[in-house]
Each structure stands twice: as structure tokens, then as C-alpha cells.
Amino acid sequence: MIQLEHYLYLSGLVFTLGLCGVMMRRNVILVLMGVEIMLNAANLALIAFNKYMLPIDGIVEPKGQVFVFFTIAVAAAEVAVALVIAVALFRRLDTVNVDDVANLRW
Amino acid sequence: MNPAELFDIFGTEVFLAVLALVLIVTDLLDGGGKLTGASEKTRFVTYAGLGAILVSTFFLEPYGDGQFGQLDSFAIFFKQFFVATALLVMWLAAPYEVRFPAGRGEFSMLIVFATLGMCMLASCNDFATLFVGLELVTITLFMLAAFRPGLPRSIEAGIKFVIIGAVAAGFMVYGIAFxxxxxxxxxxxxxxxxIVSSEEMPGALQFGLLMLLVGLGFKLGAVPFHVWIPDVYQGAPTPVTAMLSVGSKATGVLLMMRLVYSILGEAAGQWTALLMGLAFLTLLMGNLGAIPQTDLKRFLGYSGIAHAGFLMLALATGSQDSANAILFYMSTYLFANIAAFLVIVVVSRTADNAHMDRINGLANRSPFLALVLTVSMLSLAGVPPFAGFFAKFMVLRAAVDHGGLMPVVILSLVMVVVGLYYYLCVVKRIYMREAVDSSVLEMSGWTRGLLLLCVVVMFLFGIYQSPLVDFARAGAASLF
Incomplete structure (x- = not known):
């Protein structure tokens, strides 16, 4: 039987994978994919919590599931802006590697 | 939530949204299809609109809790703060706007949208509102940081800001889920x-709140989430840096206050050690990091981290006095920073960078600008006749009363002295060095007016604090 914990373990694993992706990938597009994976891990946790929420007066309000819509919409806006900046980066500096973008330091 | 209730709580936000839409139309009608747009007319609409909205916030009445938001005196204080910040930033941007190759109309619009998000955060009493408001602020600021795509440093600031901001958002949503x-x-x-009814906070809740702290620490610029600040401050266009350093930091402060005073409430004592540790590291990092800087905007970034350390110290104290102190601190910080960034806009006009050499010998080139920058630096350093001194004094007095915070209080006193050193190094450049560039510094009357306003405010509230203290106290009253 699949319990809440199983979903949470999966969500934690996905979140960690996303974070590793952000930290280890050098390509801006793949870094952004890592961020998306982190946000989706949070979505999975929200839905799982909602599913196993104890009912009050016999009903469970789908608050967690509604929140997921907010997250999806915001993540879409965020990635749209991030991709625009990535395109501008490629046009100006001819690279999408984050290691090459290091003129500002100390 | 019915429309009337929505308007009672989110009236300011509705006005700001309308203003942003009006700005889009104005730019479209007046720009004649050119990307640069007509900055004169959109700028006029922005000033008039923001000015009217600022006046309207003084007529707001506390409303209490709604379904998605609340309007208490604390929210009203911050709405006034944010709209005033937006107005001052747009005023500051006027001499800078000519450097934008495109999108002058959109610049005003994005600033208004960021302000809308900030005002939404001031009224939030729900994590959904908090998340949407915070992302509205952050995403518009991503765009603004990369607003000069011709400059590699602006693009670099944008990409670094986007990646770190998105990761912070990921942590925050994960925390909210728990x-x-x-x-x-x-x-x-x-x-x-x-939280207050349970003997011991459930593990999932504690984990969730800590993850939320990552997201808020990112906005506030607290160590270890400060890494983006120096790079983004240096690379972003100067008016945007001003918006980041005042508006964006204030959203972090505001949400941390809601977290500590409203959500944790009586249980805030459990977090004292954690906040104290963060304050300790932030003070150390900000002050020591500022010493070797050679770029004025980067320098102000580290100085901002140091100020975040002071605000964290006040948050760790968690008393009503400290809440008053934070609001006072933010108000004085607003004017000192706006003055400093406006001087940077004026002196960097010919070379388009903010290297510290630009202010060498400023006293000979323009005694007025030299005076303004000196007053701003002394106020940020916390030297007595200026408002910044009293702000630091209030924070430290609240922290000393708390007793358990002695190590951080002692460190912060040492750091005030360190701060004095690096702020006075800037003043030394103004008065003691030879100018590298002796061209005439041109300023419009409006720019002079804003500089004069900032100096008067810093000086006036330094010697006669009680109106501002009362204003801050009235703002913080509803938290308790």
C-alpha cells in the first residue's frame, strides 16, 4: 500500500536531484531545468499532503491542489523571463555556459 | 471574497494595476511604434499616478482580516513605504533613462508592477498571496536587472539573479508544502x-518554516543567501539597484517580521538562537566584504548586507521596541540609499560605470554632490547628527534589553567601527583625492531637489526623531 511517506520520499528525491542539477550543470538551460524539477517536487508534496489530509466535517478542501496551479503559473512566467535572459546572454556573450559568465567578482 | 472586501483590502494594489495598464497604453499610443517609446509622457503619468496613489494610502483605514489578505496599520505603513520608494526610484531614474537603448515606457511599467507585488506582500495573511506577491516582485526585478542587454554586466546580473532567485523560490514552495x-x-x-498549541513543533512544520526562511533570507540578503547581492547590484542599471536595495530588501524585512511576530508569535523564542547566528554571520560578511570594494554599487551591496545584519539582530530580539526600531531603520535607510544612488547616477554619466575613482575630488567638482554623498555615507555609518545613528541606537537599545543577545551586540558595536572605516574611505576620496575626470557635472533642478530632500530628511530626523518614531510605532502597533 502506498502511504504518504512514499510520496514524500519521492518528492524529496526529486527535489535533491533538481538541486544537484542546478549546482552541477554548467549549461544555463539545464540549470533552469533543474529549477523546474525542484518546483515540481514541491508540487508533488503539495498534492500528496492534500490527498492524505484528514477531513474536517467530512470534507477535505483541495487547497493544496489549488496552490499547485499557482506554482505552475508562476514557474511558467519565471522560466519565460529566464529564457529571454538566456537568449540575450547568448547573443551578447556567445555562450550559455554559466562558468563563462564571471566578469563580476569580488 | 466579494469585490467590496477585495477593494477595501487591496485598493492600493488595484490602483497600481490600473496605473500599470494605463502606462502600457500611454507608451503604445505615444511611442508611435518606436521601441524607445516616449519617455516624457509616460514619465509624467508615472509620477502623477504614483503621487496620487501615495496620497491615497494616507486615507487607508485598517480593515482587519479578509480571506486572502489583511489590512492593518503595519500593512498600511509598508504600502506607504513601497509607493514612496517607487516614486523616489522613478525620480532617480529620470537622469538615467536616456541610457536605455529601448523600453523606457516598459521600465516605468515594470517598476509599478514590482511595487504592486510589494504592496500585496504588505497585506498578505496567506501563503498563497505571499508566494504570488513575492514572485511578482522577483520576476519583474529579474527583467529590470537585465534591462540593458547591450552591457555584458547587466546580462550577467540578470542571469545570476534569475538562477539564484528561482532556486530560492523552489526552496520556498517546498517549505510552504510542508x-x-x-x-x-x-x-x-x-x-x-x-505552533503555539503544540508542545513541540512538529518536524514537518519546523522543516517547512526553515525552508521558508531560505526564500525570505534571499530577499533580505542575509548570509548565507546573500551571494547574489554584490554581483546583481553592480551589474544592474543604477535605478534598479536602488529599487533592489530598498524595495526588495524591505519586502524581505516585512515578511520576516510577519514570520517572527505573527506566525511564530509567542514561540519566537525558539528561533532566537538561529536568527542570532544568522545576524552574526551577516554582520561579519557584510562589513568585512565592503572593505576592499572598488565599485560604488558593489560597495553599497555589501553595505546593504551589513544593514541586513542589523535588521536580523532586531528580529532576533523579537520585542515591540525592536519592531519599532526596524521600521525606523528602514525609513532612514531609504533616504540615505536613494541619495547615494542618485549621486552615482550623476557622477557615472560620462564613463557609465560606478568605479570609486569617479568620486575622487568630487568636493572640487561639485561641493553640493560632495555634501550629499558625505551626509549619506555618515548616515549609513551611523554618525550622530544624522538619522542613521538613531536607527542603529534604537536597534541596539532593544537588543541590549533582551540580554541573551550580548555576543551579537558586542560584534555589532565592533562592526559599527569597521563600518565607519569603510564609509570614511569613501568620504576621503571625495575630499582628499585628485579628480580623474574634471568635466562639469550637470544636474537638472529636479535632481537637485531630490538630493536636497534626502539630505534634509536625514538631517532633520537625526536631530528631531519623534515624528518618525511615532509613525514607526503606529505602524508596528498592529503586530502585537
């Missing part, structure tokens, strides 16, 4: 009830 899992609600009041 807070929801532990309490079954997104409402601050319900979360607060669960």
Missing part, C-alpha cells in the same frame, strides 16, 4: 495556532 502538510492550511493565523 507547512501545509503539517497544519492543513495556508492561513497565517491557523499556522500560528498550531
Amino acid at each position: 507547512i501545509y502538510g503539517a497544519t492543513g492550511s495556508f492561513d497565517f493565523a491557523v499556522v500560528h495556532d498550531v
